[in-house]
Amino acid sequence: MEKVRSHLMLCSGTGCVASGTAKIKTALDEELRKRGLSDEIKIVLTGCNGYCAEGPVMSVYPEEIFYQRLTVEEIPNLVEEHFLKGRPYQKLMFREPEKKAAIPAMKEIPFFKHQVLRVLRNKGLIDPEKIEEYIARDGYQAAAKALTEMTPADIIQTVKDSGLRGRGGAGFSTGLKWEFASRVPSEVKYMLCNGDEGDPGAFMDRSVMEADPHSVIEGMIIGAKAIGAHYGYIYVRAEYPLAVKRLRMAIDQATEAGLLGKDILGTGFDFELDIYLGAGAFVCGEETALMRSLEGKRGMPRPRPPFPAVKGLWDKPSVLNNVETLAQIAPVILNGAEWYRSLGTEKSTGTKVFALTGAVNNVGLVEVPMGIPLRTIIYDIGGGIRKGKKFKSVQLGGPSGGCIPEHLLDIPVTYEDIVATGAIVGSGGMVVMDDNTCMVGTAKFFLEFTADESCGKCTPCRVGTKILLDMLTDISEGKGKEGDIETLQDLSRDIITTSLCGLGQTAPNPVLSTIRYFKNEYEEHIHQKWCRAGVCRNLVTFQIDEKLCKACGACLRACPAKAIVGEKKVPHKIIQELCVHCRTCYDTCKFKSIMILPAGFEGDPQEFLEKNAVGAKEEK
């Protein structure tokens, strides 16, 4: 290997590519060439780093200095400062939101500091398109160990002992799943990977497939050996072209290296792997629907039993594991169950990757040991709520999950504790909401998604989600009626108990959990015609608090409807007839002088707001 002074690990995950990695790469190449550094400094395109919001990002090795928000214009400065003069370039470094001090080292940045990387062990460190780099990081050692030193029973026992649970959402023991399939006698079995990540806002699996495709393949080889499968498919949604491209490359390279195909590593074990592109239906993340889709049929779930371990793809015993689950297999095999259990809690072991997003300062992909408090993730890693606003709730588990309010933020992130709140760990979507979020609107948003994605097979899900959505829409438009909350709850429970698959059985969760913690908002929408977040346009009146207004004119200039009048030193006023209830003034005002009041409000606003100033409280 040629000797180089520095490696520039430039992120080329989907997020950074979207924000301009390609241009940065060209600019860097150009600049390094110009300065005669091309031989000393090598650019490596890596998979997703996780800190997508600050992209394009790059870390410089061996110093591990982290640069973010790279721009083509700044590249000459960066190269000159860092690589010629030896002074890391502060302008592109991370700065703490409050103190504004630049932090050069990646591991010192709060976003990275609290993370423990197991699934994402290779993120930003290797070129995902080169199998050698994966192998250099102990890649395929676990597969070799599993194929040469371990019996299927050994593998299953190790995975069982590790306590690893399926990361796709349901949290079923991976070892047990393998054991079931291994016990069913059949000449043909299938080892399948679920890369049909469908939760809005979730991109854990995509990142793994893009940043470290071989880790998934290695997990599948080990799983195939454990259950006795010789064929496998990775089901990836077609919307992930980069993941597909890298998986294909990885499969080709692994096949060429004798790690896939016939007689792997001379052990006599065959495993052939292929990719199947899904058309992106959410329900195809459900295992039976995914298998139907893989068969080329309409992706609809079917009743279980028979479970896929007995009758799965083409009615043959099949195991379907999530990408993130599979990526953890190799370290488990290599380091043992005890090592894996060293993190996490008794029943929720190891680490979990979350896609942290929403109203936090640092959004991106985070991997944390299970059992750490939610608050740590949101405030320490996430850097707290953006723009100094107040935290309202966090949605866990995407459209199948629920919201968790402020007073529960100290619960540990484990499967059991999260379920007790009415949410689920799910695949790891974590959407943080501030106090400008309408909780009825939140429920409506998720129901729009599930009603649209319901496959239409079973009555409660097909019709029920549509009715829930229609009722939520009514409530948000001011057409809510007495009794709607009870009907929503009643219908939700019936949908949950009667639906065929996980989609319908969880789709009403956002409704139930928002009612559970924010019933007051529903009541305000229905009875007071008031959306306290100012989101539901029919349910607000915006007024300016003259005592707080500094007459700065900011709102006046921002108002798209020219509904605000005023002049210097005279507190401004909103002309209600012209107001389109867009909330721009509220978001613009730095002095909190805009009041959100019920539709058609008359009376003393201060008195009203004081009387109704209640936070989230749990339903008794």
Place this chain on the structure above:
Amino acid sequence: MIELIIDDKKVSAEEGSTILTAAKTVGIEIPNMCYDNRLRPYGGCRICVVEQEGNPRLLASCSTPVAPGMIIRTDTPKLRKVRQTVLELMLVHHPLDCPICDKAGECDLQDIAYEFGKPEGRFIRHRKQMPPDVRGPLIELTANRCILCGKCVRICSEHQGRGALGLIGRGFPTVVQPAFGEILECDYCGQCVDICPTGALLSKPMKFQARAWFLEEKDTICPFCGCGCTLTIGTREGKILRSRAKEDNGRSEGNLCGRGRFGTDYIYSENRLKTPLVRKDGELVPASWDAALKYAADGLAKIISENGGDAVGAIGSQRCTNEDNYMLKKFMSNTIGSANIDSSAAFGYSKARKALNMAFGTADHAINMKYPLGKEAILIIESDLSITHPVFALNILKAKREGSKLIVADSRNTKLTRHSTSQLRMNAGTSAALINGIMKTIIDRGLFDRQAASSIQGFNELEQGLADYTAEKVSAITGIPEADIAAAAESFANAKSRMISLTVKMSENSKGMDTVLAAANLANLLGDEPDSLQIPAEYANTLGTVRMGVRPDEGSKGIAGMLYESSLRGMIIMGEDPASTYPFSSKLQSVLKSLDMLIVQDIALTETAKLAHVVFPASGWAEKEGTYINAEGITQRLQKIIDTQGQSLPDWQILRNLSLAMGREIGTRKIDGLQQEIKSSTHAGQPPQIRRAFHSMKHTSGEAPSAEYPLALVARDILQHSGSMSTRSKSLDLVVSEPYLEINEEDAVRLGLSENAHVKVSSRRGTIYLKAKITDEVPAGSVFTSTHFPHGRVNTLLYYPEDMTSNTCAVKVESAKG
């Protein structure tokens, strides 16, 4: 067996059965909307949920297998509550337009709403609005009434193997539609209409004919093919309005094809005979029964006195009852004194009987509708059973679904070839050569028990005869690649259980006795039971006709002697129309015209009746009592459902009256007496011993195409029709009302033909005009048509082979313009 408790009752259920079916065995009905015992569990409607003790989740009883020790409750307040909700949600889809819906009164949704409904629906404003689709000829689809249980989609694709309907879209806007929203073009079996739990799929001919509660329903047997399906006929004010299948009913177990469902209106055909007719001054004119009987009796008496009874012959009918055929036989032997009797089975099933008798020593081969199930390999020889015996073929498709290898040798694409595991696309009429090739491979590769086979008479001749059928030669004759034949032979011979099935029918000309003998040789070679050869009798009462003795004895005249030679002076033709449905019609029409006395008894004024001296009006199948014997050999009873039309009488009564007119009492006045007599005279003896024998068969090519007549004409059935009877059905005519000539694109281009072009088709025997249908379903070099439509006159072209082999016919096709 698995023991469980359902609603405090102990139940022992078979492993793999569901809670719903287990409950049924002890009389507990769990409401359901998407379950059907013919389909895989779907679990979509969620009405059938039940509670299991100790399980917080509800279980869909239709799809949850029973497990030992389960304690199930099927009716609790909690269940009633969630069922109400699910029903409320279903009714979001449903407009409650029961006052204008034909389904009202027998609608599952209505019944369940009645049981679980609440007076108020909380959500009904959310309906979707879809226009009804009325474009197809027989089936109407009203999407607004559809609750998306998917049963129609599944019965069509899973069970019928057709897949004409699909679920389009997803979530709430999902609709059931034909592909791309086009017109529903399908088998028109109407199984979707029966299975629909609402009024979303309805029969168009039945539309607005009667409220369900005014319909009187009676079960009877279908008059079309040999399957012998049970029809539930609905009548109002003495008129048949519809036919349907009830769950699990009869031999057909609740299945029907389009003929049985929509074709029974043939009985109201416009040219039904109302009175007897006699020929006066060359014209057929109405006459009284007395006059007509006397006319006929006198004519027959004259022939008998001048030439003896032997100068009279009779043709019975595979569509008439046992009683009718028995009486014809008795009339001929007792009153006329003639053994000249036969039926159109001579062109079809009789060939199979004869061959089977030669091969196994037993002539009476009934099939078993369930025989295909569980067979490891099924070989279909040039037969479109999904068209000729649709309900039997459902079990072939089912066997395939359940894992059987389905090897289909055919010259054209059919539903069976589409579902086959391997298709041997062959030249029409070369089955015997193909089977010989298969046997040669089996012998060469030693895939059989030589010791057992060589102990069967004729083995050496067979082996010597097969020496000539090298892979190369067979491939040249059949057009199938050598490797495919060998592979088929291997997989068939190596299977642990086998079935060969084919049809031998009057309306087909590509198979004959030689085909059956070859197939029987194969069965004997592999040591299979005679039953492994499943050759279904073609019509509703083919087996009955033969068993009643309507077949020629040694020395007496059969069809060939009676119709293709001028040897008789008088004939009685009962329920058959040789002039249009038998091959080489010009020849036999001249024979019929030469008769001194032609007596025809039929329900309609057929082409043959038009040549008759006396025509007797006969009662239709639903207008009389009697029995049919289906292809399985099971005697089934017909019910008199409606009054007979005009002065028509059951055929057996006509014959009895004719005998009386000739001065001879030949039987009782009452049908029960007659049935008693049949029973005692056809008393089954000991089952015959099997005597196996090989008969070395050579492939004969039928009428070989020549320079002048370059194409092979293959006569085949088409789905909606099975003979001249179905062509009288107005409903079936809405689908297909004329024969067409199916021709491969290659040939069509060469001949300058476009789709629907009028073509002139000529053989050595005559010329007809048809419309061309260009399709890649048929191979180049062959053209296909059906003989069913009398006005198509296809039989003008065909011939009747004396040696009973296949008789594909060489024709010339030209554009009719020039």
